Amino acid sequence: MTDKQGTPDQLPAEKGQGGAGVTYQLAVFEFENFRGKKVEFSGECKDVMEKMQKVGSIIVESGPWVGYERPGFAGAQFVLEKGEYPRWSTWTNCLDSYSLSSFKLLKVDSADHKLHLFENAVFEGRMMEIVDDDVPSIWAYGFQDRVASAKAINGTWVGYMYPGYRGPQYVFEHGDFKHWNDWGANAPQIQSVRRVRDMQWHKRGCYIATTPTPPNPAPAPAPAPCPQSKPNP
Structure with missing residues (x-):
């Protein structure tokens, strides 16, 4: 069974948000695994519940963002960097918070920390x-x-x-x-x-993948000694 989706709602960014040349794009879905109604944001949202009943999954195309438990940027905070979040447990491990109700842009204006x-x-x-x-x-x-x-x-x-x-x-x-x-x-x-860490300076986001070092090849086993033939009696 698939969920029918129309053209997603698009909420534009307010003037001056994100800084010059920086774009922000976030999509929220009503159900887990990117199903149900979809709403896209390129600017802050004080109450996503005006557009949908709940947030079940998220895709961050560019960011970073911070989500809040309650409308008006209140309650528990959740940092959302570029990537996919198919269910609530992927953006938090705090069992006390299950909801997301508002979103704000995180301005990352320096490569130094x-x-x-x-x-x-x-x-x-x-x-x-x-x-x-x-x-x-x-x-x-x-x-x-x-x-x-x-x-x-x-x-x-x-x-x-x-x-x-x-x-x-x-x-x-x-x-x-x-x-x-x-x-x-x-x-x-x-x-x-x-x-x-923003994509502007760190192309892979916060966690930089490292190339694993290939293991040393195992030494070839020594050849078995040839059996010596015994003379016939």
Whole structure:
């Protein structure tokens, strides 16, 4: 059984969004596996529920974007980079959030990345500097999980409550965040961070595929010794 689809709704970008020469394109589908009604966006959307009842799958043609749990860019955040998201579990591993209701463009205006994390609010206490790197566990770098303020000096970042890029997500665009409420958190806890890397500089998006090194060929087995013939008695 296939879902009949007409011409998808197209929502244009507002003037000045994304910066000069940068295009954004995102398509949302009502059901999983890219089925049902389709709506395309090239600019922010404050309430996708005005166009469809729910979001079951997503295709990001170009971006990056950030989706929000509730209308008006509120609630849990979900970073969406170029690629396909056939079901909700592909854009989040947080079991508390099942819905997407609004979308906003993420501006990535620098190929360089620098982030400062602070132990206390208003940039006080211990400080950790991260430069051009992804950190799956800030504990491994000798920093605690309490992060109460931050400065995104270069690039755009996403922080996670738990190690290994798991749990609620928090977006850090260029600017100062004096308190954890400024990035939408209810507690001063971040345990992993990574860069949001745009196609303009990183053609494969955030995760760069590496070519596997071919294994060394196994040595040829030594030839079996020829059996010696025994003389007839």
